[in-house]
Amino acid sequence: MIPLPEPAATPWRDPAAFWPGVLEATAALDPPFGVLAVDALAWNAHDLLRRAAGTPIRLASKSLRVREAIESVLALPGWHGVLAYSLREALWLAATVDDVVLGYPTVDRGAIAALAADEEAARRITLMVDSVAHLDLVDAVVPPGARPQLRVALELDMSIDLPVLGHLGVRRSPLTDSAAAIALGREVVRRRGFRLVGLMGYEAQVAGVVDRYGANRAYERVVAAVKRRSIAETTERRALAVAGLRRIAELEFVNGGGTGSIESTSADASVTELTAGSGLLGGHLFDRYRAFRPAPAAAFVLSVVRTPARGVATLEGGGWIASGPVGGDRRPLPVWPPGLAYQPREQAGEVQTPLSGADLRVGDRVVLRHTKSGEPAERLAEYALVRDGTVQGTTATYRGEGRTFT
Template sequence: MDQRRRYDHATRDLEPPFAILDVEALDANAAALVRRAAGKPIRVASKSVRSRAVLERVLAMDGFAGILAFTLPEALWLASCGFADIVVAYPTTDRRALAALAADADAAREITLMIDAEPHLDLIEAAIRDVRPRHEIRLCLDMDASFVAFAGLLRAGALRSPVREPEQAADLAAAVAKRPGMRLVGLMAYEGQIAGVGDRVPGAYGRVLRWMQRSSQRELAVRRGAVVRAVREYAELEFVNGGGTGSVEKTALEDAVTEIAAGSGLFHPRLFDFYRAFSGRPAAMFALPVVRRPAPGVVTVLGGGYLASGPPDASRLPQPYLPPGLRYHRHEGAGEVQTPLLGRAAHELREGDRVWFRHAKAGELCERFDVLHLVEGDRVVGEALTYRGEGHAFL
C-alpha cells in the first residue's frame, strides 16, 4: 500500500481538515538524531513540537534529556506537569511569570532563564523584589553565534545576543555573580546559519553557502571554546548548549559543547529536505478536503493558508505533498479559507478527496489543530493533544 493510500485508509473515519503524526516516522527521525549526536544528549526544542504527549514520548527515548522552551509561561506549565530541566531559550520580560517562578521552589529548581545583557538582570530583580519566600533564579547566557567576515560586510546568522567575544561574556558572568539570588548555570549559542539553512543548493549560490558554513563552523568552534573558558572563571556551568537539527553532527564535535538542541528533525518539515548530511522521514502533515473543481486541471481545497514564520517567500508555504504533482496558482497561493491547486494530479481528484500537505516548519502546524492523530501502519492508534488542544497559546 503506497503512502497516500495508507494515510487515506487509516483516517477514513476522520473529517478533514485534521493533522496526523506518523509515529513510525517520528521514532525513526528521533533515532537518527541520536546517532548524529554521537553520545551527546539532545535537549528537545519544544517550539518544534508543541504537544505535551509528543514531548513525553521523545523524552522517554535514550539520548534525549531536557527541554528548550520558548516562553516562561510555557516552561511554568510544563514544570507543573512534571517535566524537568527546562531552559527557556529566549529572554523573558513577563513580570508576572517571573514572580511566579521565584515563588515556586519546584519550578525554580527545574527552569533556567535566558539572558544576554545586564538589563535582563535588572528586570528580573525588579519583578521578584517583593516575592517572599524567594527562590534562587537559574540563568543561561546566550552568546552570538553568527558569522561575520570581510570587516563586517558579510553577516550570516540570527540577530540574537549582543554578547559575542569572551570578554563580553566574562563581564556578564561577573555581573551575575554579584547579584544575590541569581546563579549562572549554562551557556547557549545557536548557529542558525548552519543549523537552519539547508546546504543542498545548486549553482554558485550553493558553493558560497557551503563555504560560509564551513568557515563559520571553524570560527565558532574556536570562539565558543574561548567564551566557555572565560565564563567558567565566574560560574560553574552545568551545560553548554549548541546547534540545531541541521548541525547536530557538526556541533557534537566541539569539546566545549555538552548537549545539542534539536526539535524540527523529529517532524522533518519541508524546510529540512535541503541538507546533504542527513535525510529524514516526513512525520507530521495535515489533510484538506477537495471542495471544488473550478476548471479542468484545477481543484480547490478548504483552507490551507498555514504559512510558516520567516522571510515572506514561497519557501514558507505548506507543500502539497500527496498526491504528488500539485502546485499553487501563482496569483492565489495558500488561502485563508480556500486554496486552488493545479497540476496533473488535479485531473484525478474529486470532491471529497483529500490532499495531504507538509508544513514548511515543524511545531507551527500545531497552532492550527487541537489534535495530532497518531498513525501507525494503516491505522490510527491514538491521538496527542497539541498545546492548542489543551487550551494554551503561549505566543
C-alpha cells in the first residue's frame, strides 16, 4: 500500500525545480521508465474529494492500470469501489476489491462463465448492459438455474444533439431516453438470474472537453454554452430515468460524470456516486480546464539516442498516443528540458521521436507527460515511486503483473 496523506507542499507548481528534481532522483535508472510522484498523486486524490463535496467517488481503473495505486486511493475515505473496463480485469480486482462495476458491456463468454462459477465474485461484480442481447448472451453461456443471481446495471446514453453542431458526446448506449431505460429495466427485473442494482450515465461532452483555449475566447464561450445546455438536458434525462427505475427496483447506485465534470455531476440530486480516474495521474489534457488543475503525478523518461541534425535530438520511442480524436493533443507532452517541439512531419514515433528546441546530446534524458489516462502503464512494467527527492521503491503496472486486458 502507498501511503497517501494530503501533502502540505506543492513543488510541481515550480516546473523549473520539480522536473530537474525528478531527473536527479531517478539518475540511476535506465530509460524508458515511468515516474509516479507520490505526493502529487495524494494531492490529486484529496483534491477530487474536495471537488466532489461529499459525493462518493468510484475509481476508473483504466486510467491508472496500477493495482497498488488503485487500492491505495480506495483506502482514503470518500473513495469507494472500482469502475473496471474488462470483465477479466474485474474478476482479478475482485479478489481484493469488494465493489467492482463493469463500465462496459461484455461478450467474453469465458469471463462470463468464470463469473457465474464464483459466488463471491458474483456478489462483488456488477455487469453493465444496455440491451436485451446482453442478457440473452449471459443466459446462453450459463442458464439462470446453473448460476448465482448476477448483478446488473444499465447505461443511459448522455450524449446530446444540437443544431449545426450535431451529435456531441460518445456513442455508448442505445438507451437514449428514460423510456428506453425503464423498458430494459423491466426486462431485467422480469428475468430470472439477474438483479437490477444500478444506473450509469457518462456525460463525455462535459467531462471530456477542455474549456481553456488561450486567446480564442469566442470558442471558449461556445464550449461553455454547450456545456451548460448539456448539463441541463442530461440532468433532466437522468432524473426521469432514475425515478422510473426506482419504481421497479431498489437501485444501490446512480453513477455519473468523470474528472472533468465532478462539480456539475455532483450537483445532480439523482446521482449517488461519481467516477474519476484520469485526474489522479494528471495527464496534460487537464492543463486546459478552467475549474481545476491536477498535479502532474505521472511522467515518463526517454533517452536521446541520436542527433541527426543541428538542433534536433531523437528519442528512443515516444509514440504513447492517447485514445480519442486524432490530433496533437493526444501526443505525450515533452516538459523537460523546456522548449522542446515535435517535428511537424514525423511527430511521436513507435521507435523514435525527433524533437527540436534544446541543445541535447546522446544520452541526455527528456521528461514527457501522457495525455489523459493509462497510456504509460500499457508500455511499462512498473513506475518508480518518487517522494522527497528520492526513489522510494517501485509499483507494478498491470503489464508488470502479467495482465494485458483489452
